[in-house]
Amino acid sequence: MLRINMLCLGAAASAMLVGAASANPFDTPSTLPFEAPMFDKIKDTDYQPAFEEAMKKQLAEIDEIANNPAAPTFENTIVAMEKSGRMLDRVSEVFFAVVSANTNDTLDKVQSEEAPKLAAHQDAIFLNSKLFGRVKSLYDHRADLKLDPESAQLLKIYYEQFVRAGANLSEEDKAKLREINKKDASLETEFQQKLLAGTKDGALVIDNKADLAGLSDAEIAAAADAAKARGLKDKWVIPLQNTTQQPLLAELTNRAVREKLFNNSWMRTEKGDSNDTRAIIAELAKLRAEKAKLLGYPNYAAYVLSDQMAKTPEAVEKFIGQLVAPTAAKIKDEAKLIQAAIDKDGKKFALKPWDWEMYSDHVRKEKYDLDQDALKPYFELNNVLENGVFYAANQLYGITFKERHDLPVYQKDVRVFEVFDKDGSPLGLFYCDYFKRDNKSGGAWMSNFVQQSKLLGTKPVVYNVANFTKPAPGQPALLTFDDVTTMFHEFGHALHGLFANQEYETLSGTNTARDWVEFPSQFNEHWALYPQVLKHYAVNYKTGEPIPQALVDKIKKSQTWNQGYDLGELLAASQLDMEWHMLPADAPKQDVDAFEKKALADTHTDFADVPPRYRSSYFLHIWANGYAAGYYAYQWTVMLDDDAYAWFAEHGGMTRENGQRFRDMILSKGHTEDYGTMFRAFYGKDPDVGPMLIHRGLAPAKN
DSSP: OOOOOSSOOOOOOOOOOOOOOGTTSSSSSOOOOGGGOTTTTTTTHHHHHHHHHHHHHHHHHHHHHHHHOOOOOOIIIIHHHHHOOOOHHHHHHHHHHHHSOOHHHHHHHHHHHHHHHHHHHHHHTTOOOHHHHHHHHHHTGGGGGGGHHHHHHHHHHHHHHHHTTTTOOOHHHHHHHHHHHHHHHHHHHHHHHHHHHHHTOOEEEOOGGGTTTTOOOHHHHHHHHHHOOOOOOOEEEEEEOSSSSSSSGTOOOHHHHHHHHHHHHHHHTTTSSOOOOHHHHHHHHHHHHHHHHHHTSSHHHHHHHTTTSSSSSHHHHHHHHHHHHHHHHHHHHHHHHHHHHHTTTTTTOOOOOHHHHHHHHHHHHHHOOOOOHHHGGGOOOOHHHHIIHHHHHHHOOEEEEEEEEESSOOSOOOOEEEEEEEESOEEEEEEEEEETTEEESSSSSSEEEEEBBBBTBBOHHHHHHEEEOOOTTTTTBBBOOHHHHHHHHHHHHHHHHHTOOSSEEEGGGSOOOOOHHHHHHHHGGOOOOSSSHHHOBBBTTTTTBBBBBBHHHHHTTTTTHHHHHHHHHHHHHHHHHHHHHHHHSSOOEEEEOHHHHHHHHHHTTOOOTTTSSOOOOGHHHHSSEEEHHHHHHHHHHHHHHHHHHHHHHHHHSHHHHHHHHIIIIITTTOOOSHHHHHHHHSSSSOOOSHHHOOOOOSSOOOO
């Protein structure tokens, strides 16, 4: 296919190119089931020669299509492009996965060297005038081609991709665009690598065990293991997660230690050292604004949003605007209760961001009598996965799972499951990699090793990655309820990929707009607390006793607590993203810290004691992971998923019939239809924020 995944570009060592083609494991499709990656045969030194050879092969295929003397047809142009680049797909899907989840110096070097080449490769295709002439000819006469709906959609998407890539520009402007794209790709790679290093270096090193007061024995043991892994004797290490707030801030009783941990997170890439990302950010924002102007858009956000469900920056601003006031009011109420808890505790200090999680938990315990630590024994990772996540999918969609130990993996913690459809036929493979490592990017994500396509005869091979704390040897992997929710969320993405049922890979599975692709994942979160599912997986790992109903009731009652904070940090990050990408091309290069402060103030998202979920300087989503002008999508799709769950609630809840309807109308559609059309067909009307506000406790429930 022609689609090139630019999410986390990367490559290896040019000295290996000579004579490598005949032995490279990416030359031909994998012989493993479902064409699963041959990790037992793939070496770090295979990637760069594979990238180089794959780009060479695809350009030869593209030249043949562009110079075909026959008149353009859908088959000899669009389908031919869809079939091109198979080797590049193979190496890209695997490399992007490994460099994000299990990188090393060799892979980082590959990434740095190949990123600009891949950007140039994409430009060589989409800025090919002869090729675009054939595509435009077909598009201009599309009414006469009598294409089936999916083929017509593919033609439309290809035409729009060419135009958005600059196919209509003059040769002079195409040259400018090529330089911008190459520089952008290099800067994104540099940002990603500096952030990974800065996050590792930002870990809090503890010299005195007493400073870990409040942590469980298992968490202290994990901190000791993290120190040993870094060669630090008689010390403890608390690694940073990707977000501003850190999970252990809810437990550390020493306020000075909490403040240090928070500040390590807050300043991880703003120390003026080799890992400082601010100069890169300022340059990226400027480059993207220039690209947008070149392509005829007022700013980069307008360019990005033109093919999203929201369509325009104004629509996004209107959507976020509906949430700011109720969120601010909720934050104010929560802060009062938290300050009261601090005062009651006999402390004489004003609430600060590093206090919020701890004393929020105090309020939760007092107001709802809910102790997060009391929940963990009921959320053992394997139980959550097999008896929760998989069980819910079985009840809704009839699919089943069987673990496979015969397929190679890229790291020993990775597990593999074969997935079977409701009739017992093979559906695809699911890989999961849940534990944090220093060489793994922060956060959680899903993607494909192999994309589904009837044209290419491929079934989906998908994976989920997360950053849960790995237990000490012999200890169980106990999760927070947030971790549980993350597992359900990422598996919602996996279902979107597994249920892909398209002829063409470009339209398949999760190859959709940012403000649509998070809809299935966030919808799947609802089943984590669904009674039928919860009682099936939430059992005490020691005793086998199910979670007491009284504790379940407390979880449900506490669901709206801290929602002001949770939504506030997300809205602040969303507005940072939008403000950066609404800069016009003639704006000067920005002072990052000053811009951030003004952006939050101007959008009224500078909520007191609620920092953005990501600061500009460590906002991986928007600077290197494809979410530029798209972070709002997480909340936009919350609106969609709460609407969809409200539909389920009104129609009998978790039933096979309802699950099949959702699969048929949403999960298996890919990008074969307009997003608004798909949603209205399922929901019966346009999306609205009502169920979202009620679900978060920002508006009263309807009687």
